[in-house]
Every structure is written in C-alpha cells, then in structure tokens.
Amino acid sequence: MTKKTTPVSPDFLYQQIADRFEHLITSGVLKTGDKLPSVRALSDEQGISLSTAFRTYCELEAKGMIEARTKSGYYVSYRKRHLAPAPVESKPDADPARISVDDMIAQVYQHRSDEGITQLALATPALELLPQSKLNKALVEALRTHPASCLNYEEVQGNRLLRKQIARYAVSGGITVTENEVVTTHGCVDALTICLRAVTVPGDTVAIDSPTYFGIFSVLQGLGLKALQIPTHPVSGLDLDYLENSLNNVRIAACLFVPTFNNPTGSCMSDDRKQQLVNLLANHEVPLIEDDIYGELYFGKQRPRTCKSYDQSGLVMLCTSVSKTLAPGYRVGWCLPGRFLPNVLNQKRMTAVSSTTVTQLAVGLFFENGRFDLHMRNLRKALHTQCLQYSQAISAYFPADSKMTNPQGGYVLWLEMNQSVNAYDLFQTALRHKISIAPGPIFSTDGRFSNYFRMSFGRPFDGQIEEGLKKLGSLIQ
Amino acid sequence: MTKKTTPVSPDFLYQQIADRFEHLITSGVLKTGDKLPSVRALSDEQGISLSTAFRTYCELEAKGMIEARTKSGYYVSYRKRHLAPAPVESKPDADPARISVDDMIAQVYQHRSDEGITQLALATPALELLPQSKLNKALVEALRTHPASCLNYEEVQGNRLLRKQIARYAVSGGITVTENEVVTTHGCVDALTICLRAVTVPGDTVAIDSPTYFGIFSVLQGLGLKALQIPTHPVSGLDLDYLENSLNNVRIAACLFVPTFNNPTGSCMSDDRKQQLVNLLANHEVPLIEDDIYGELYFGKQRPRTCKSYDQSGLVMLCTSVSKTLAPGYRVGWCLPGRFLPNVLNQKRMTAVSSTTVTQLAVGLFFENGRFDLHMRNLRKALHTQCLQYSQAISAYFPADSKMTNPQGGYVLWLEMNQSVNAYDLFQTALRHKISIAPGPIFSTDGRFSNYFRMSFGRPFDGQIEEGLKKLGSLIQ
Structure with a gap:
C-alpha cells in the first residue's frame, strides 16, 4: 500500500482508494481478520488528508468490507465464500400434479405488500431509494x-x-x-x-x-x-x-x-x-x-x-x-x-x-x-453496497453447499440449494415465518430450477433483513 | 300549453318545461318558424316566475331549438329533417388494391392534433368540457x-x-x-x-x-x-x-x-x-x-x-x-x-x-x-346540446339524400351518403380543406360502409364547426 496515488479531484480520491482496497479484499489478497493501517498511517502512505482517509474507511465499512473494532482499528470483515456459479441445467420437475407456475407467481405477488413481511421476493427498489x-x-x-x-x-x-x-x-x-x-x-x-x-x-x-x-x-x-x-x-x-x-x-x-x-x-x-x-x-x-x-x-x-x-x-x-x-x-x-x-x-x-x-x-x-444523473449515481452505489451486504450474510448463514451468483448490477441474487431442497416448499415455509422469496420454478416454463430461488437486495440491509436471512439459512438446513 | 305544472323544486322547473317544449318541437307539434308565447305569457300560462320562463327559453336557445328575433320574440328554429336510420348492410369494397383499414386509421390519427384542423373525426371530449x-x-x-x-x-x-x-x-x-x-x-x-x-x-x-x-x-x-x-x-x-x-x-x-x-x-x-x-x-x-x-x-x-x-x-x-x-x-x-x-x-x-x-x-x-356527479351533469347537458346543434347544421348543409342517426347519448353521429360517395375519398378531400372525419370503412373488417362516415360532436359548436360542416356538405355535393 506504499504506492502514491496520482493526483485526482479530491472528491473522487477516497473512492479510488476504496475501490483498490475492495479489489484487494474480494480477490483475497487481504483476508478476513487482517488488520488495516490506521487512519493516520493510511493518510501518510497515500499522501491524502486525514479526513479523506477516514472517508475511505467509512465507504468500505458501509459496504461491509471492513469493520471498526473499538480501540483497536479497522479489520477486514468480508467473508469471502466465492460460491460457484449456478449451473444452468436442472432436473425437470417430476411431479406434474404440483401447483402450476401461474399459481406460484400469484402466491408470490399476493404477499407483495403484507405488513411485517421480510420482502426478498421482488426485484424492485425500496421506496427510500427513490427521489x-x-x-x-x-x-x-x-x-x-x-x-x-x-x-x-x-x-x-x-x-x-x-x-x-x-x-x-x-x-x-x-x-x-x-x-x-x-x-x-x-x-x-x-x-x-x-x-x-x-x-x-x-x-x-x-x-x-x-x-x-x-x-x-x-x-x-x-x-x-x-x-x-x-x-x-x-x-x-x-x-x-x-x-x-x-x-x-x-x-x-x-x-x-x-x-x-x-x-x-x-x-x-x-x-x-x-x-x-x-x-x-x-x-x-x-x-x-x-x-x-x-x-x-x-x-x-x-x-x-x-x-x-x-x-x-x-x-x-x-x-x-x-x-x-x-x-x-x-x-x-x-x-x-x-x-x-x-x-x-x-x-x-x-x-x-x-x-x-x-x-x-x-x-x-x-x-x-x-x-x-445525480439520483442514479446514488442508487447504483446503494445497490452495490446492499448486494455485498446481502451476499456476506448469505455466506455466513446459509449451508456450505449452497451456491450464489456474484452480479455486477441489478437487484437480484440467484441461489442454488442442495438438490434435496424444494424451493417451492421453502417459499411456503419461509412465508409462514414472514419471509418472502421467489422460488426457482417460476423462472422456467417447465418446472426447472426446483432447488433454486431468487433473492432481491433492493431493500437496504438492516437488522430485520439479517434476521430474515439467518432464519432462511436455518430453514434450508 | 295551458296545463299547469305540478309543484317541483324551482331549480328543475325550467328544465322540465324546456324538456316538454323540446318534445313538442322534435315530434313536430311545434314547427320551424312557429312563434312561441312571450316570456310574460309563458310565465302566466305555466304559473312560473318571469326569470324561470326566461331561463326556459335560454335553455332551448342554447340547444338550437328556438331563436330570439329582435323586437319580435321567440320562434322555433329547429330544422326537423328526421333522417332515416342508416341501414346496416352495405356493399363490400370491390377493389382489393385499395388502402388497408390499418393505414386508413393511421391517417385519421396522424392529423389528431394538427393546428387549424376542424376535428370531427375523434370520439373524444373537447378540453373545455373537462374539469x-x-x-x-x-x-x-x-x-x-x-x-x-x-x-x-x-x-x-x-x-x-x-x-x-x-x-x-x-x-x-x-x-x-x-x-x-x-x-x-x-x-x-x-x-x-x-x-x-x-x-x-x-x-x-x-x-x-x-x-x-x-x-x-x-x-x-x-x-x-x-x-x-x-x-x-x-x-x-x-x-x-x-x-x-x-x-x-x-x-x-x-x-x-x-x-x-x-x-x-x-x-x-x-x-x-x-x-x-x-x-x-x-x-x-x-x-x-x-x-x-x-x-x-x-x-x-x-x-x-x-x-x-x-x-x-x-x-x-x-x-x-x-x-x-x-x-x-x-x-x-x-x-x-x-x-x-x-x-x-x-x-x-x-x-x-x-x-x-x-x-x-x-x-x-x-x-x-x-x-x-356534478361534472357529469354538466357534460351530459353540453353533449346533448352539441348533438342537436351539429344535427341541425348537417340537416341544413348536407345533400337531401344523406341520412343521419339520432343518438340518445355518446359523442358521435353516423352518416350515410349517396352510394356514389366514397367516404375515404371524402376524408382525403376534406383533409385538404382542413376538416377531419372518420371514414366508414375503418368500422368494419372487410371494407363495408364505404359511403358512410362518423362525425364526432365532442367539440362545442361554433363558427368554425359550422363553416366546416357547410364546406363538408358542399364537398359531398
């Protein structure tokens, strides 16, 4: 971290340094638990002001990449579990008597705005992200x-x-x-x-x-x-x-x-x-x-x-x-x-x-x-942060054999569970626990993807979401 | 006109009397040119106030049923030409090489909001009629x-x-x-x-x-x-x-x-x-x-x-x-x-x-x-009045062999011309004179109604409309 940055507009400096840290963390060069330079050391190393150094760490913290430990400094907190990309092919649903795709979709939509539901099913922006x-x-x-x-x-x-x-x-x-x-x-x-x-x-x-x-x-x-x-x-x-x-x-x-x-x-x-x-x-x-x-x-x-x-x-x-x-x-x-x-x-x-x-x-x-333009800059940043936060929580709480995508845009993660998991059953069980997800079979015409589901990260990550993901992980187990 | 009315709310009294006059006029009991009782005579006859009697005649005048002649009083001005209902059947269009119905519709819509066009084609309310x-x-x-x-x-x-x-x-x-x-x-x-x-x-x-x-x-x-x-x-x-x-x-x-x-x-x-x-x-x-x-x-x-x-x-x-x-x-x-x-x-x-x-x-x-509720009462009245005004003008200006419907609601009149008139040609000719109508063939799948057209009375009747109808009548001739 000793290479000096080339001079850029101070407004984007912290972003540039944060991006570089993020790359080091997600690529595994910096590992979970590694201690980071102090704010003062970062400032000296990079030739930036103390406030820019502080802002850099805030940015990384907001994205769930690092955490501040009281009286100790900053540590990498990103739990890298780079899940294998989900394969395309999946066994067709063997039981033709099961519920139709249309009915499944209707059920997903039915609970769209229910009070108290942790909504992970819909690929839509949370209201607070809109201008x-x-x-x-x-x-x-x-x-x-x-x-x-x-x-x-x-x-x-x-x-x-x-x-x-x-x-x-x-x-x-x-x-x-x-x-x-x-x-x-x-x-x-x-x-x-x-x-x-x-x-x-x-x-x-x-x-x-x-x-x-x-x-x-x-x-x-x-x-x-x-x-x-x-x-x-x-x-x-x-x-x-x-x-x-x-x-x-x-x-x-x-x-x-x-x-x-x-x-x-x-x-x-x-x-x-x-x-x-x-x-x-x-x-x-x-x-x-x-x-x-x-x-x-x-x-x-x-x-x-x-x-x-x-x-x-x-x-x-x-x-x-x-x-x-x-x-x-x-x-x-x-x-x-x-x-x-x-x-x-x-x-x-x-x-x-x-x-x-x-x-x-x-x-x-x-x-x-x-x-x-202004709104979109904020929205993209918020979604990127949310994507990383949700991904980390899933890595922490979901069974080790689950797989997850690593999207570079949009609103959704696509998860593959162990073949024994039936996503529609999971959808129904989760709903009883007031969590809504989108079961895999609704994304094909012929009941494929029966052990997949889609999860939206459109809502800002908070305690309720984290609890929801934890519960979902335990239900999958 | 000597029968006394039964007592009703004064607000609706003039309307009731006006309706009765309208019926007498449209049914032919009172004929175009007949002189009506003076306002004072009407007041005496009907046992109503002078202002209610005056309002009754204003209502009839607005609908084009009667007219005030200076220093002479009120006269029936409705030109009754109760055109026979247009028959349903019409010869199918014999020439398959003619323009398609879709293209015809596109042409009608194309000039929807052109400046300076007398718009008689579209069954839509004029802006001034909306709240x-x-x-x-x-x-x-x-x-x-x-x-x-x-x-x-x-x-x-x-x-x-x-x-x-x-x-x-x-x-x-x-x-x-x-x-x-x-x-x-x-x-x-x-x-x-x-x-x-x-x-x-x-x-x-x-x-x-x-x-x-x-x-x-x-x-x-x-x-x-x-x-x-x-x-x-x-x-x-x-x-x-x-x-x-x-x-x-x-x-x-x-x-x-x-x-x-x-x-x-x-x-x-x-x-x-x-x-x-x-x-x-x-x-x-x-x-x-x-x-x-x-x-x-x-x-x-x-x-x-x-x-x-x-x-x-x-x-x-x-x-x-x-x-x-x-x-x-x-x-x-x-x-x-x-x-x-x-x-x-x-x-x-x-x-x-x-x-x-x-x-x-x-x-x-x-x-x-x-x-x-309030808006609809006004809108219905305005449309009824406009319907009568347009119908009268058409009766006055169109050839004697044209036929016209007598709708009891809605926005449109349906007109049948002499069989020699081609409505699509008329549409094009009228457009060159900055008048837009809806040619009959667009209302069937197989080119029927080639000597019909639809005319909207959605726009309040005024000098431009009257001129347009006069011109249209002369083009049909």
Missing part, C-alpha cells in the same frame, strides 16, 4: 407547464419532451437515436408486448433466456407464441452456440433476451459476445428484442454497452422503463424499435391508444433538469 | 395523501379507494358489486384486451357488432382471434336473431358488444333486449364482454341499464374508463369481470403488472368528493 420529493416536484411542474394540464391523450408515439431526453440518455448505452426513433410505453412489459406484436404472428416461436423473468412467458402465452428456452450461463450469459444451432434447425421469428444483468441470474454478456449475438441474428435476419431494464444499474465504472449499440441492420428493438430506477407506479417505459418503428407505432395506436400523459412528462422533466 | 383545475387538485391531493407519493407499484387489482368508488357508482347502471369484484386497467381497450385474454385462446372466434369501433378489430387481431361480425341496427342495436343463429352454428368463444351508445352508430339496446341478450348467452354459456365506455353519457333522464345488471351467471364482463368523461390522458379504466375475476387478475398481473398509481388515486378522490 420521492424531487419527482413530486417534477409532476406538479408537469401539470403546471402542460397546456392542457395533462388531461388530453398524449401523442401515440409518446410525449415529445420525454422522447428527446430518452434519445439523449441512450448515448450512455452506446446508442445514437433521435426522438423520432423512440416510442414510449406503459412500462417495460408493455414495450416487450408491443415489439413482439410488431414482429410475430400467433403460432410463431420466440427464443428466450433460461432461466428468465416469468412475465416473459406470460406475454408469449398471451400472444399465442411458443417459447424456445436458450440456456444462459450465470456469468457469461446466453449460450451462443446453442442459439446458433437452434437458428439453423428451428424457424425462430424473434429473440427476446436480457443481455445485461439478466433476471434472475444477474449475468451480463461481454461487449464481444453482444456483438457476436447481433451479427448472428443479422445473418439470420431475426429481430432481437433486447430487454435492457437493468442496464442503468451497473456497479462498475461504466454502463455496459447495449446490443442495440452494435445494430447495423435495424433488427434490434431495445425495451426498458423507469420502474427499476425511478418510479414503478408511474408506468413509464419505452422502446427503440429500429426498422420496425412503423409496425410498433401501429400496434401501440391499436391497443393502448396512448400512454399516461402526466407521468411521461414528469419523467421527461426529471431527466431534463439533470436530477436523473 | 381541469378540479382534477389537478385531486392529483396533487393524491400525491400528498398517498404514503409513498404514488411512486410504488399499485396493487395488481387496482387502487383500493378507486375500486370502492367504482363499486359505488356501478349502482347507477343497475349493478351491485364490492371493490373486490373490480379490476382497474390502463384504459378501456386495455380492459377489453385483458378480458378477452381471460376467456379465449388464439384461434377462437369472437362475435362483435357491425359496424363497431376499429380498435376492437386490432385487439382481436393482436390476440390471434377471429371476428364474427353481427349486424347492428342504428336504433335498436344488435340483431339478436342473427346472433342466436350464429351461436347455433358457429363455436363462439366470447361476445364483445357495445350495447349502450354503440360507436359509431350510437344505438342503445332497450332494457328488454339487453336482458334477452344476457339470457341467450347464459343458455349457450358464452361470456359477454360489455363495452360500456359511453354508458354514462346519456341525454335522457336516466342512465340506461347495463347488460351486467341482468347477469345471474357471472358471464358478463363490463369494461369502461374515464377517457370519455374525465381525462383521456390519465389512462384509467376498469372491468367488472364476474366469474372470470381470477383469470382477469392473472392476465393483468402477467402483462401489465399494475396500472399508474397517481392517476388511479386522483380519479378515486374525484369520485369520492362528489365532483364527478
């Missing part, structure tokens, strides 16, 4: 500045101010579009539905990730489409060889993938593999619906690129929303439908007429005044 | 009173306060339900879509009115459903014999009808015929999706009953929204899905997750504080 009062201001400003107080039908394509801002922000995902290439929707699932309608007819086959967000099965089912499940690796994402083989052997009308921070695995495809995917589909002339709803929630330095950013042929249709970043209740989403813009507009006109005016304009104003 | 500032207050109150400033996902079933109010208002349509039997949606078309999904699978056949709202075709198409068009009479509504015959010969999975103020014909089925329809479908165990979006917009004394009010078997699913009464841009609708509640909830959970929180709560509060 409540600033958004209220934007909404009132929307009422005030809109010529018709937002009572009128909005343009079918969406509020123009919002579309301009979406086009501006798309640059961070590597995309260059104008507002005329953006269509707003009633949330992300609505965007997926509209895009699917634009490029498929009932009876068509659509390739999807496995496992994937259960809502996607239902959308396909509702449109009379068949799902072809493509295995997805918990770290590298989609199995491209499997997909290529399928493209050569099955008529696939469209693909619907979550390449960045897949739900539930958290996997993020590398830039190279995203480009490969786009090229592969361009060669086969197959549209790619890219669900990018978690794309802005990266823990690293940079936003991962989107598949859309590699799109030369206009075949990629990016879909996302503000439900995971700003306001689930606003129901504001959008898509960038590439060459399918006329079809998408037609589908939206026919089925939704238009989206809610006032929430679209409020989000547009929130983007415009720069508050979105 | 803008009162709704703004309700929306700000929603933000203030909701524990999470409406940022959170709402319950899947919908905001509870709004559902309670919907259940309360359903009584006026003859329906007794609790809030647990209501599901809110993202507008009425969304409600129709969810209900269809709950009771059909792709490939099924759904019976619909002919003509009917074009959005219904697209919803069916998007869900992979087949449309069976049932003829609808412009006055009495659905042809029940035709329907019964179809039920005996075709497997119909569901019916989707607009029994009250059908769009575009404006027809309203009588109570008896609604009951017959419900019984017929109960005998065949076929669900009825009742689109009641215009049900609250009656011109008569009482709200027409709904089919849902006759439902004993739980097969009727009523769908509606506030888009025609309060705020199109809010996207707040709902359904009462009867026995299909679990399926409907499942469909909503899977595809929409939930509806916009803040607009749902704002509408709930607006209902709760009684402002909805």
